[in-house]
Structure formats: C-alpha cells, structure tokens
Amino acid sequence: MYRTVVILLAVTAIVVVGASATAAPAAGVLRLWMPGDAYSLDPAVASDFTTAIASKVMHLTLVRTDSRGRILPMGARSWTTSGGGLVYTFELDPRARFHNGRPVTAADWKWSFDRLANPETKAGAAAAVLGGVVGFDAVRRGDTTSLAGIRVVGPLRLQIALRPEGRGGFLNRLTHYAAAVLNREEVESGGPTWFERTSAGAGPFRLVRWERNAKFVFEGHAGFVYGSPRTRDFEMLIVPSAATRLNLYEAGELHATDVPLTDYRRVAQDPRYRDELRVFPRAQVLWLGLNPEAYPPFRDRRVRQAVAMAIDRDRIARTVFFGFYTPAGAFVPPQVSGALAAVEPAYRAYPYDPQRAKQLLAEAGVAGRLPPLELPNNPAAPDYQMAAEAVAAMLKEHLGMDVRVLRQEHAAWSTGLVRREFPALLAGWTAAYLDYGYYLDLLLDSRSGLNFTNYKNPEFDRLIDQANAARSDEEREAVYRRAERLALADAHVIPLVFTRFAHLVKPQLKGYEGSPLNLGISEFWGLALSR
C-alpha cells in the first residue's frame, strides 16, 4: 500500500516538474532592476521612474550631467552661444547612430523637439524642457507644429533660440530624459505604440525584448556616441517590491539593488555587505504641504507658521530615519547648484519652537478649535508614512491638532494630488535634472500643473520669471534663493528631510557611479562585469 502512495507522489513530482520545464536564461548577463513595468517607452510621454530609467538606457540627449551635476557633451560634442546668450548652436557628434544604424542628424533633433512640444504628444515635461524656446507657445496653441526657435543649420548643426524670459537653466533642461532624439521613420511607421515594435533611440542600449511585467532585455549599441557600452547583454528585471529586489540581490540574481529604508540598518551591520554597500546623496526632499483651499484655517499664515514651528525635523531625521536622512531647513536639495541648502546649510525659516507655535495659534484665535486634519502620504515607499506619523504626533503634542494619517492606494493618492483636494500632504520630490527650476517652477509657481498645495504668491511668481530671465547662472541662483526664502516664509511647504540612496553593488560590477537623480543610476554604458 505504502509503495502505491510513494509511486503516486513520485508521479506527481515528475508531472509537475516536466510541465514546468522551460529554457533557462544565458549566463554572464548584467542584471539590474526596474521598480515597475512601464506605461510606455516613449521618452516624451514618460512620467514614471521606469520610463525615465529606460530612456536613459535607450536614448540620447544633446547633453548630460555627471553625478556632480556638471554638464557634459553627449549627442552634441560642443556648443556655443550668441545673441547675448540666447542662441545656442550645437555641433552634433557625427558618431551618433540610431539603433537601426542610420546616422543621427540635426533634422532628427528638430523633429524630436517639435514632437515633444506638440500638445497632441501629451508630453508632461514639454514645458519644463522647451518652455523657454522661441515659438513654444505657438506650438502649444496649435498655430503651428514647428518650433520657430529650433533651426537646422547644417546636417550636424542645430540652433536653438530662447526667449529672454525663458533662458534660465536651458542646458540643465536638455538633460531631461524627455529631451531625447527619436528615429522619425521608426516612430511614424510604428503607430501609437511604436515602442513595442521597434527600438527608435540612439542611446547606449537597444531594446531587444520587453517581457511585460517580467523584464527588459537590452543589447549594447555599437553606434553610441561614446562607443559600444562595456557590457553587451543587459537585462533589467521588473521587480516592484523593494524587499523582493533585496532577496534577488542576496540570492545573486541582481548585480545591484536599492536597499529599502526598513532593511538599511540590518544591511549596514551585516559584515558580508561591508564592501558592497554604497551610500550617496539623493536630490530629494520630503516635505509637508499645507493647502488653504482645502483646509480654511491654513489661510491664516500664523496657523501655517505654527505648524512649521511645531515640527522638530532634527528629531525626525535622528529618530524616525535613524540619522540616515538629514534635516532639511530649505526646500531645494544641496546638490542643486546655488541652492539655499548648499549656500546656507544652517538656514531655517522657522526653527523648532513649540511655545511660539502655541502662541501663534492663540493669536490666530484657533487654539483648541482646529477641525480634524487628514494627512495623506505618498504610498510609493514607507518613508512618507513614517514621516507623516511623526508629524501627526508632533502636531497633536504641541498644538493639540487631531491629525489623521491617511494611507491610500496609488490611484486615490494621485487623483487627490492632481485635483489638489488634500488639505495637507506628505510627499517627496526628486529631480529628473539638477536645476533650481525643477523644484520651484514646477511645484510652487501658481501657473504650474504640479502646484499641489495651491500656493499663490504673485511676488514668488515674479521672482521665478526674473530667475528664468537672468543673464548669468550666479544671478539666476541668487534670485531663486530669494524666491525659496519667500516660499518658506509663507509656510505652504515645510521641508522635513533630505534623503540619501543606499545601494548594494556586487564586487564584480565595475563602473557603478551613483547619481543623485531619479533612482540613483544613470551612466549605464560604463557598467561592466569583471570575471
């Protein structure tokens, strides 16, 4: 009888194993991670981290930044300015080839920028990248499809003219992943989802296969401007869970990964990872936003100031984030050139002062009478929830406010955010390029679609215009610092901490340069596996 049972079990095992047999992947392939599947692989329409990273892998921009924020040549090998600094003439790199082998020309760049600006493309980053270019508004209005300010002056020479009021930070803007060159024939013949059928870029890697929700398979591109990448076969596994990514790394299936905040201390104390753990700054601020349109007491500046003074950000950084993050007195991270946090590291618009905070509430006549406040937070990572809980506890302790931390699904969070419905919110902001404007213009200018807290101060908007019209970087940064001080004094946004990356990198992976942008990796062409 038992023999029969054993035979039945053995047959089951053989059937299950046999039915599940598939081909194993080839060895010797560089493997990194993606935090999720992409909605699209069109760099122009990207608004998610995955597409942003995929764009850095597959596409070519005119210029790029290194990990210290310096502008370096990429699609353009050099450039000059004329017309009082308003006209840029780019000499394109003749070595650049699309993934199908065709040389990249100035006409391709012109077409790609026109397409990015065209409202039909629905590119969220169009204004951030090209808003300062002559003729941008006409394209947005639908008067024309060609940016008047971008001219092809030779097969390998491109000229871009800027409006005086929109000149600021232009080269920084051109490092944005959306400012990539695309192969027109491939895009136009591929239909709306051309990226599923073809690899239309000119970046370091060509897309070989996109296995939805599983992985991207890339191959080194010999026609890349810096020559063939050091690694030929490259895969990015789509792994949304940070804990699973860490498991994959520990099991040797990923050559690098990010370390979730919740695992950082364990990893940092583990002697196995002493030489593999890399910690480097991230150009990200975690911030509390107060929305007077959705919570009337916040219309009184004294109430917002009281909130700002009741929060002990040093304690949040030290206890909630165990010293891994640093307290943020300003909004723009110190990696951004000329940022207030870099120029005046000790700056605090409102130092922690609970007694004064109580007085301010009393002066505003709302002490003990504030209605309950909901505090939603970004569900993408545990950091936001951790900070929100601490903020809620401090507001309760010092101001007697009834703050309810609201954990939502992604859809509810993003809907409330863009509709500006949240009375308060706890979010983070990470740069896609290192520029003051990426923080202040996008998040706090009253004309921006990303002004989630309904911050409106005409003087602030005027300073933003002034910064973007500044003739030198120094002048621009000085004006931005004034604008940042003003916004911090208004206390619509209250910076809490600046964050850092913790990555694990296998010893055999060489050339891994941490970047403060996006998810911390960018120069994929320099990565190599040693034997």
Added chain:
Amino acid sequence: MIRYALRRILLTVPLVLVAAFLVFTAGRLAPGDPVAARLGQEYDPVAAAALRRQMGLDRPLVVQFAAYLAAVARFDFGESLITPGRRVSAIVADHLPVSLRLTTLAILLAGGVGLALGVAGAVRAGGALDRTLQLLILGALSVPNFVVAALLVLLFGVWWGVLPVAGLYHGWRSLVLPVVVLAIPPTAYITRVVRASMVQALREDYVRTARSKGLREARVVLAHALRNAALPIVTQVGLSFGYALTGAFVVELIFNVPGLARVGVEAILQRDYTVIQSVVLVYMGIFIAVNLLVDLSYALLDPRVRY
C-alpha cells in the same frame, strides 16, 4: 448530457451579468480616477472633462455598462485606460498563460499529494501517520500563504540558494516555490476530503467482500474504495482550482510572477477599469468552466448519475 451542459451554461449568463455589473460599478465608486492618473501633471478640469468625454466616462453608468457588454459580445475588451494603445485582449493573452500554468501545476501537485496522503491516512486511520497528517493539515490551513512564502524564500532562496527567490527567470526552477506555496492549502483540503471519503468507503460491505475474495490490499483500496469515494474528491479538486486562482493574486505578487492576477492587482491600484473588468470576466469564466467540468465528470465516475 449535452442538454444539461447547455442549460448550465445558460444559467451562468445572469450570474456573469450580475457579477460584471457589480465589478463595473464597484470600481467606479472607489476613490481614484483614471483620468487624473492618465493626465498627471497635465491635469486641469477642462482637459479632464474632455478626456472623460473621450473615454466615455461622462455617460450614465448604465449606458456605459450597456456599451461595455455590447463590445464584449463582439470580443472587443477595449483599451487600457492607463496605457493608451494597449489592447486589453493583448494584456490577457500575454499574462493569462502564466497564471494558468501556475494554477494548473499547483492543482496537479495538490491533487497528487492530497490523494496520496489522504489514502495513506485513511488506510491507517487513527494511527501515528494519520494523526501527524491531521496536525499538518491544521498547520497548512492556519498559516497564511504569504508567511509560508516568506519562510520558503528565506530558506531555499536566500540561505541555501537552491531555488530562485522571485520572477520566472530560471525556467522550471522559478516555478517550484510559487507552485508549492499555492498548492499548500488545496493539498490540505484535498487530503482531508480524500481521507474522510476513504475512511467511510473502507467500511462499506463491498470492501469487505473484495477483501474476502482475497484481492490484494492495494487493489481493494484503489480500485474499489477510491473509485466509490471519488465524487466528493472531484468536487473538492474543482473548488480547490477556484482557491488556487484567487490565491494566485497574492502568490504572483510575492514571487514577482508576471501573471494575470498581478496585472489585475496593479489595474485595481491604477483604477484601470477596462483591465479590471476583463480580468474578473476571465477568472469568472474559468471558474464556471471548471465547475461545469466537475459536474459533468460525475456521470463518468458514477454510472448511476444521469443528466
């Protein structure tokens, strides 16, 4: 039997309609808006209203539902609301085979192991093996699968390095842990039902008669008792298939398996209505089909059953 099958299929139509309507309305009543998700930083009330009109989301719910049913009748499941240009049928075609493979393997495993253990327990009812099995069944049904998954990943993937920890990047080896985790509760249920049915069958007169005729014990148990105990077992296997389908929603997320269940969860998080509706319809169809097959199999297993 064909008439019975047709009648059963027809009876499922109102069930499918009601379930489809519930899913259709529940998704739309939950907080979160695909229009806002799609527009992102381009969101403004005018653009949102235009896109809502373009997507047909401004029409009354009943009209939207009727339009949806009409499209489904033409096998047109529409386009994802979040990833424009991506057909829902393509999403299902890409991911359903992965989920079906996972679920089918889990049921094969659960069926085989459950049958073997159940029979072994029944033959030695009350003995040490039987008592151990009861304890194991209790444990298997009490510990949630995400806990078992984490434990197995830690042991076999991270510490011992003998099996992949996630994804389907290593062929059949990648499927071992997710299939085992998914199979544990159905195995416990099947073992329990097989044991109970077999204990009862082994007490029947025909078993005693078979033994008295001098038949080998294995033949008595497998050819006589097991065959007569088959009906509840087959029912349990069918129910377990439904369990495994729903269990896959958790297992695919934990093991990073690119199946339809994981796509469904992500669609729910994004309020991608068209994808959610299709995932539910597909799963409902599979569940109904399996149950129908189970019902029809009764006639094959027991000649006394007539339709």
